Amino acid sequence: MIISRYFIVLCLFLSAALLCQGNVFPAYSAEPGSASFTTSSPQEPSRPGLVAQLGHSFWITSVCFSPDGRYVLTGSDDNTACLWDRETGKEVRKFEGHSVAFSPDGRYVLTGSFDKTARLWDAKTGQEVRRFEGHAASIGPVAFSPDGRYVLTGSDFGDTTARLWDVETGLEVRKFEGHGWRIYSIAFSPDGRYVLTGSEDNTARLWDVETGKEVKKFEGYEFEGYLGGIYSVTFSPDGRYVLTGGADKTALLWDRETREEVRKFGHADRVHSVAFSPDGRYVLTGSWDKTARLWDRETGMEVRKFEGHADRVYSVVFSPDGRHVLTGSWDKTARLWDRETGKEVRKFEGYAGGIFSVAFSPEGRYTLTGGLDKTARLWELGAGREVRKLGGHAEAIRSVAFSPDGRSVLTGSYDKTARLWDRETGKEVRKFEGHTKRIFSVAFSRDGRYVLTGSEDKTARLWDAATGMEVRKLEGPEYQGVGGILSVAFSPDGRYLLTGNRDGTAQLWDRETGEEVRVFERHEGGIFSVAFSQDGRYVLTGGGDKTALLWDRMTGEEVRKFEGHAEGVASVAFSPDGRHVLTGSGDNTARLWDRETGQELSRFEGHAGMTFSVAFSPDGRYVLTGNLDSTTRLWDATTGKELGSLISFRDGTWAVVDSEGRFDASNGGDVEGLHWVVGNEPIALFQLKERYYEPGLLAKIMGFNKEALRDVKAFKSVALYPAIELTKPVAGNPTLGIKLTNRGGGIGKVVVLINGKEMAADARGEKVAPDATSAEVSVNIKNHPYLVPGKKNQIEVKVYNAEGYLSSRGVVVDYDAPGMAPSEIPTLWAIVAGVSDYSGEAIDLRYAAKDARDVATALQLGGSRLFGADKVKLLTLTTLTPDKAPTKDNLRQAFKELQNAKPWDIVVVYLAGHGVAKGDEYYYLTREARSADLTDPAVRERVAISSAEMVEWIKQCPSTYQGMVLDTCAAGTFEKKLSEKRDISSDQVRALDRMKDRTGFHVLMGSAADRVSYEATQYEQGLLTYALLKGMKGTALREQEFIDVSTLFNHAVDEVPRLARNIGGIQSPRIAAPKGTSFDIGQLKEEDRQKIPLAQSKPFLLPP
Known part of the structure; x- marks a missing residue:
């Protein structure tokens, strides 16, 4: 044949x-x-298009x-x-x-x-x-x-x-x-x-x-x-x-x-x-x-x-x-x-996979997606980011659901299994095995006791959610070819089961007896989605014949037809009040319909692939769609306006983008799977961060964060940065030559970095006009303190357009610095500061000084073990020791000491106390502060260290292995609403990210907005510090003994929200770090870990 x-x-x-x-x-x-x-x-090459990098699926x-x-x-x-x-x-x-x-x-x-x-x-x-x-x-x-x-x-x-x-x-x-x-x-x-x-x-x-x-x-x-x-x-x-x-x-x-x-x-x-x-x-x-x-x-x-x-x-x-x-x-x-x-x-290759299924959690705080990349992703809307990746399935995840209490997650996969996961930990709790072919659909009963699955093997199976045991098997109709039971649902009272079949019928079953009660048949193609209305009176089906049908559950009669889609209907849902019907289709759209009249009310357009899944938020205000174009999109249910796109990438990174071009993303936008394209030129998200980076974008869209969105000029046209040509410095001529050619966007600042650390904020000087056709710039890097002798050093140049909102990608050349390669053991330099007792009592804190002392102890132990006691230069400034108080002068002098570090040395900075955002600057309040009011420039200069100052101090330090912890909270009075959202401001995050970009620091910032989320009597420490010390005592050590800065910081980001929830608070730390880099800051054997001070958890008491 x-x-x-x-x-x-x-x-x-x-x-x-x-x-x-x-x-x-x-x-x-x-x-x-x-x-x-x-x-x-x-068809408009001059306008930017946003591309999710899917690559090929075959x-x-x-x-x-x-x-x-x-x-x-x-x-x-x-x-x-x-x-x-x-x-x-x-x-x-x-x-x-x-x-x-x-x-x-x-x-x-x-x-x-x-x-x-x-x-x-x-x-x-x-x-x-x-x-x-x-x-x-x-x-x-x-x-x-x-x-x-x-x-x-x-x-x-x-x-x-x-x-x-x-x-x-x-x-x-x-x-x-x-x-x-x-x-x-x-x-x-x-x-x-x-x-x-x-x-x-x-x-x-x-x-x-x-x-x-x-x-x-x-x-x-x-x-x-x-x-x-x-x-x-x-x-x-x-x-x-x-x-x-x-x-x-x-x-x-x-x-x-x-x-x-x-x-x-x-x-x-x-x-x-x-x-x-x-x-x-x-x-x-x-x-x-x-x-x-x-x-x-x-x-x-x-x-x-x-x-x-x-x-x-x-x-x-x-x-x-x-x-x-x-x-x-x-x-x-x-x-x-x-x-x-x-x-x-x-x-x-592609970095993202198509989305098959989406869901809102019952209380509306989370969304869940499942798709082609074999994982489910959990997004916390209040935190504004993806918080969990659930991996374990061997094939694509076709269906996802939350348990009624929102504490568990259910996934059904083409690997023939369904799995139950703990939402909080991301760990697999239970596996439901027995199907002989792919699972297409999963559902929870309203009381959470049962799980229902539908499969290509032509069966639906009822499982005990607590034990994983199969309770009942429902045999669907015979069908030749790829088919089976494509969709399942429980009735609101849990008495009935509903299955949608490839042969175009839907069946109603008695849950207790497993007997067929009724058949709904009118579709001319397979039924790919089924749903019950909230009152259980109606059944909704979506089929391959491009229609959705509303049925009377009691009589089995067709009540209404919703038609207008150009391709099959893949997903259906009722609004929480039952007045509206939502459909998603292979024609790339989702549509909102009036249940009573069958009229189309809104159309959700913008996806570039098939819309496989749709869902309403619990309050009915939002619509969520999952599509094969790899995006999950949020829409205003009333107006049909697209509010934002959520994208998860295979490497665990994520991004959120709105229609104006604003974005929030892992690593400050340094993600592989999403970029703009102008003509045929790719522009990475991080190249636009000066104007469009909006930390907490998702939380703001959803109303969890009341901070206003920045007013930005919609990204509809592009003034490109200049083209760059570099002349590589060599031993005999250590001059970096930079040739710039204006491509229509003018010539903006020229930033030069050595080994990831800014050596020149703008190398243009005063001779280069922003509207010049071309320009040449020379930078002498001879004997620069950031260079490592006898090694290849990375010299990077970034140039901006004249308006300053768009940067080029970094153009990199290597430079072999003359001299002998260092053979000495690195030195650990550490500045550890904590302010509990301010000049003004109103902003005093309980644990910041103690936290600093405990962190200093851990760093001394870890540094001595890895580098040797004589190789640890530790300066501790706390209000517990008046002669070494964390005043601005003392901190300035401490940073000045770092100028003695070598490029291969390790630098750690830990600051605990109050932090204040003002504009795009972050300020750390020193011992002299009486309040958080920094309106007066003279006061600001005397009692606070700005992020800009810190950058300039850090740039004087030659080390390129640098870690910083800002365990700070916003100064303010105690509030009784512990569950109220308290998050780091967007201005602070931008300041943090800018610091990372200019200094090469790995920065971890706590996000508590007041004392309540910051320090808890239950732990007798600030939550971020508690998480760091707990990690160093063994839960976040590389190879069970090395303090790897990335491992430790990521542990804290995962641990702090859990600790905060234990006291009814909310806190989500942020990391800003150079991508793909890390280093060890210490080593801890068992005897060392025993000496690290960590308070035992106590019953929670509200601070006075």
Whole structure:
């Protein structure tokens, strides 16, 4: 039996259950830009679009470079083509199709698709320019003629032809017929006179372009078996040779004129792709053995092996300059390799997965999402961020739910299991096993006693939530093909169970007896979602026939039809008051309907993929949608306005973005999976932080944080930063040369960093005009204190546009500083300060001074063990010791001592007491303060240290291994409302982040807004300090003994909210740290840990 590759791919795609099958939803289409979500049309290159980097969800089968080498293009059997920025690895845009080619001038992208068409796209806008139609089967390979005037396509079984098309008109020019099986590969000769095709019939054929006649046939492959033949063909740059790769595990080099085999290159498995280097000296092959190999064309010897892919290498190509190799694989990644070293340079892959299911917690404080990345993510709306990643499932999570008390989370997965998780700890509590196929839906009973699951195995199962034991099995109707029970629900009183089936029926069951009570049948497609109204009187179903139906539960009669969606309805929900119906569809939208009239009231538009899940907030004010474009979006239920997008990334980072461009994200926006694109240029979130960074954005959107959103200019046009060219400093000439070219946005400040620490806040000087066409700047780094002798030092330059809101990415060069590399053991320098007794009694604190003393003890123990007692320089300033009080002068002098540190030394700063935000500055109040009123500049100068001052003090310290803890709270009087939200202000977070960017410090800031959340009699310490000391006593040590700064800080971020909840308060510390870096600040053996002071938890007493 002959099976087309398209059929195989389709079956595998469906069996992976990425989407629903058949006539229910279309295959996941990739309209221009559809795998990204954007705030502007993809046809407007001057306007920025926001791209969530999804990458490919299936095998990569085709790769190529743009002619200038700046971009990489990949095609996949998910029927999308991805354009990537080669330098950054960022996804730029998507096109429809699985095979790809660039036009010789780089203006156009060509794709071949399963829909039997080839399409021409504008590379800069993503707009379709032309469509080539005429093949009778899906199109495999595509190519441009060398002059760009023609397009060549090859087709699958059922057609077996190659065709030549006129680019300008889209008309077919010529047909190349003769192969007996599908065509796998095509190529033009360098002079454009010939076409080469490789086929499953074990031959490669040379054709005359002018006449369409076969000129030569290359045969010799004798592979007999499944999907055999010649997979890849190409010409040498001089046109003298033909190279083929095939199912017999070899690549063959042929003399084009004589058809004689010249050389053979072997792999351990099938060779699926071949390429010549631009100079013709090398041959590149990609194989099912998961490797690509470089060969010397003359000798046939293997020169290099490129290893790292986890699955078959399906496509290979050289960069235009021949220095790099690009490979595409079934592992869904493309990789760039250095040809000389064989090392991987960059990986092109997705960072986020589509969302299948969303839910609000019963009290409205949390949202939960589950999706393709096999994890569920918990977002705390009050904290404004993702707080938990629930990992353990082996396949995608299709359905999520909260327990009625909100303390547990339920997930159902394609791995055939459902799991119960503790919301607070994120630990798996219970596993429900028994289904033999994928689970599509899960639900809790209203009393929390039971769990219900629906599966592809055509059963729904009732489980005891406490024991995990199966209570009852409900057998659904028989259905041929992918199907089963797609959705389940409990009635509000728990007496009935509702199941939605692939055959288009919904069934009502008696929970106690397991007997069928009623059948609802009217849908013409599968029922993908079911729900009960709050009073239990109505049943709501959403089907593949593009409608949602309202039914009378008692009679089984259809009451109302909601129609208007262009694709199947994947999700349905009732509003809490029962007056409205919400639907989500494969047409990318969600819609709000009047239950009584059936009229559409609002449409929620903006998603770029299928909306698989919808939910109302408990108060009915908000709508939550989960979509295959990887975003979860919040909407105003009344107006339909989009309020914000939530995105979780595979590496555990997250981001929130609103329609004006404001964002909040992990690492101050330094996340891999989300970026803006202007034209074809990616712009990272963190490059916009000067104007658009809005800490706590989600909490503000939802009303948990009453702080006003910053008024920003909507990000609708871009004034780009200058282009940068650097002249690398060398030992004989330690001058960094910076050449700037204005790209329309002017020339703003030029920031220079050495080893991540700012050495120059603005290197322009006074001679560079903001509107200059170009400028050159020189920076002498000779003997700079941040440099480490005898080591490679990283010099980084960032430049801003003239308005100062958009920075470039850092451009980095290495500098080998002269001198001997340090061999001495680092010194630990620490400043530990705590103010409890202020000059004014109104703002006195109980534990800040004690906390500082306890932290100093822990640092002394850990530092002495790791570095030696003589290598610990510890200065403790607390109000417990009047002769060493934390006054501003004493602290200034302490920071001055840090100037004696070496670049390789460790610096730790701990400040406890009161912190105040004023504008975009953070102020630490010193011993002299009488109140938190810093209105008077003279008072501010005398009793507070600003973040700007601190930055300048820190910049005088050469160390680049630096950690800071700001365990401070806002000065104020005691408030009785302990559960009231008290969070760090956005201004403080921005100040913290700016400090991190300029100094390279790892900064941990406590977020208590008053004494109540800050210090508790239950612990007799500030909560942040308590968490840090607890971590150092053993719960957050690397290898059970090393104090790793990142491990310790992350432990505190997780632990403090739990401690705060124990006393009825709310506190969420923040970390700002250079990405991907950490270091040890001490080592603690068991005997050391016993000496760390940590108060025992006591009964909670309100402070007076």
